[in-house]
Amino acid sequence: MTHEQIVIDLPALLRGELGRARLAEVVEHLETCDGCRLELVAATQGHSTVAAAVRTLRPETGPAAAPRAHDGAAAELPPLSHHRRRWPRWQRGLAVAAAAVVLGAAVLVGVNRESAPSGAVQTARLSAVTGAGSGEVTMRSPGRSTYMTIRTRGLGAAGPGHFYYAWLLEPATNKMLPLGQVGADGTATFEVDSGIVASYHAVDVSLQSDNGNPGHSDTSVLRAQY
Amino acid sequence: MDLGQDIGVRLARGDDDALEECYALYGSSVLAYLGRLVGRDEAEDVLQRTFLDVWRHADRYDAEQSFSGWLFTIAHRRAVDHLRRRRPGVIPVEVLREVMGDDGRETADRFAWAADVRAALLRLPPEQRETIEMAYFGDRTQREISRELDVPLGTVKARMARGTRALGSLLRAHGASPGDTARGRGGQ
Numbered sequence: 252m253t254h255e256q257i258v259i260d261l262p263a264l265l266r267g268e269l270g271r272a273r274l275a276e277v278v279e280h281l282e283t284c285d286g287c288r289l290e291l292v293a294a295t296q297g298h299s300t301v302a303a304a305v306r307t308l309r310p311e312t313g314p315a316a317a318p319r320a321h322d323g324a325a326a327e328l329p330p331l332s333h334h335r336r337r338w339p340r341w342q343r344g345l346a347v348a349a350a351a352v353v354l355g356a357a358v359l360v361g362v363n364r365e366s367a368p369s370g371a372v373q374t375a376r377l378s379a380v381t382g383a384g385s386g387e388v389t390m391r392s393p394g395r396s397t398y399m400t401i402r403t404r405g406l407g408a409a410g411p412g413h414f415y416y417a418w419l420l421e422p423a424t425n426k427m428l429p430l431g432q433v434g435a436d437g438t439a440t441f442e443v444d445s446g447i448v449a450s451y452h453a454v455d456v457s458l459q460s461d462n463g464n465p466g467h468s469d470t471s472v473l474r475a476q477y
Numbered sequence: 478m479d480l481g482q483d484i485g486v487r488l489a490r491g492d493d494d495a496l497e498e499c500y501a502l503y504g505s506s507v508l509a510y511l512g513r514l515v516g517r518d519e520a521e522d523v524l525q526r527t528f529l530d531v532w533r534h535a536d537r538y539d540a541e542q543s544f545s546g547w548l549f550t551i552a553h554r555r556a557v558d559h560l561r562r563r564r565p566g567v568i569p570v571e572v573l574r575e576v577m578g579d580d581g582r583e584t585a586d587r588f589a590w591a592a593d594v595r596a597a598l599l600r601l602p603p604e605q606r607e608t609i610e611m612a613y614f615g616d617r618t619q620r621e622i623s624r625e626l627d628v629p630l631g632t633v634k635a636r637m638a639r640g641t642r643a644l645g646s647l648l649r650a651h652g653a654s655p656g657d658t659a660r661g662r663g664g665q
Contacts (some may be wrong), residue, residue, distance in 0.1 A: 259634040262641055268618050290642075297641030300648060304594035305613045307587050308509045328504045329521050331497065331528060381558070412536070460533055469529060 257287050261294035375475035388454045388475045397448045403437040416459045419451035480596050481544030488535035506592030507552050514556040523559050527552045545589040553585050597647045605640030
């Protein structure tokens with residue numbers, strides 16, 4: 252019996268697939284051959300590693316449903332979606348332009364930190380979605396405009412290449428409208444058409460990356476319902 | 478260098494193809510992990526959010542850390558976010574145990590390690606990979622594989638022997654071991 256014949260039977264030895272006679276031959280050889288014992292160590296490592304991975308990745312379906320398909324490890328993967336961090340330049344331009352039109356036509360963003368006009372006042376508490384921040388949104392509606400003042404606390408610095416951004420959100424449909432950036436001091440005031448404010452029912456503050464993507468990052472840090 | 482480190486470095490540089498490669502190599506393992514935490518029906522949504530975060534926060538990957546450990550940390554956080562949004566009272570205790578505390582870390586590390594093994598398998602020559610997958614993931618004997626593939630039993634034995642050996646070498650060469658994944662547990 253050659254060493255090569257022993258070595259190719261090592262996986263079967265480890266998996267308990269050798270018949271009694273062949274098992275005896277392989278064991279007898281291993282008892283006297285240092286080279287093949289080293290091969291057994293390498294084979295054991297490979298076998299043990301794969302067996303452990305299989306046990307981890309196998310769905311918990313019970314012993315009666317042991318998988319038979321050889322591709323059982325590769326669970327059916329859905330296509331990867333919405334993953335482009337950097338939009339192609341022309342798409343980015345269109346998106347930014349569209350956002351600017353929406354902002355310009357409907358929202359009229361005004362960073363007016365000093366003189367929010369008087370009128371009916373409504374306050375909504377900002378609660379943490381991610382992290383441990385808090386705050387409140389104060390809305391004054393002296394006429395057809397609503398002045399929304401956002402004050403945040405405990406958000407911490409957004410970090411290099413990041414910033415906090417405020418949105419109107421309709422929780423029932425997840426429809427969103429961008430308001431604008433929250434200042435480094437954690438506050439911002441926006442003048443928004445009151446009809447627009449009435450068609451949404453929440454204010455969301457997100458952590459955004461400065462990557463040219465004008466969409467919501469999916470990382471909400473604060474939210475208030477009104 | 479661990480198996481995913483080059484992918485992590487390319488992701489951090491903004492290489493689109495690296496994300497596709499990462500998804501192909503690790504996606505099914507992450508999906509299996511998330512299925513265990515949030516259930517099969519909702520795992521796909523959390524999977525998409527996980528890889529979106531991987532892409533978005535790739536610049537935070539530290540090449541000194543295990544890539545799979547970093548990836549499964551993100552998956553774990555997205556799963557926790559998802560469970561938090563569920564109504565209270567619908568999360569089984571055994572799921573909580575696997576999400577929180579030492580049990581949760583151990584589970585994530587174990588899946589990260591299994592994902593590295595799975596990724597290494599995908600780098601083997603196709604005939605070796607197929608044989609090993611049929612034997613281990615498909616629970617077939619070498620004789621059954623020989624019949625199904627219509628190749629001699631000796632060929633199946635040789636492919637398995639070379640494949641398992643190559644797998645061990647590949648993992649050793651990249652310094653991947655079960656403990657290495659734990660080093661990757663850091664911030665996104």
